[in-house]
Amino acid sequence: MKIQLERNLKVYPHRLRCVACQHPFYGSRTRVLLRHQHGEIVGDVCTDCLRQGTIHIQKQLKERAIALFKLPAIPDVSPSPQKQALELWELATGNFVIPPFYYWWWQRLLILVATTQDLEVARRGKGNFQSGQSKLPKITFTKEESPFGKDN
DSSP, rough: OEEEEEOOOOOOEEEEEBTTOOEEEEEOOOEEEETTTSSSSEOOOOOOHHHOOHHHHHHHHHHHHHHHHSSSTTTTTTHHHHHHHHHHHHHHOOOOOOHHHHEEEEEEEHHHHHHHHHHHHHHHHHHHHHHHOOOOOOOOOOOOOTTBOOOO
8 A cells, every 4th residue: 555645636625535534524736645556546545644644544444344344234235345344454454655755745846836837827828818819800992892792
């Protein structure tokens, strides 16, 4: 398991649910994702769980897995609570890789640069749209010509 930062592409704050504690929280410009080693996304992690560290996240995942194991099997639900519990238990008992400080700093810098570039493109696009429009050409007719062809 690894924790990874990504740029949130949604402009407005939206509600997410923490994969560890299941509490809802509002997303920001940066998403903190929990991923499998092969890159598959498990879910978002709230800042509270992230601050408390990987041991806390693993404990939360184990508690959720135990609670799901206790639920009765429901035939029409896919995936079943037991299958979900097994997946959570696997996540909780696996190795966590937390990137070093410089990775977090670099990712946040890249996100800031990307956001700044988006704002600059939007600013230039709007400016070019307003001032970059060419005026419509003026058509003038000489006294001998009529706009509708030959004089009738």
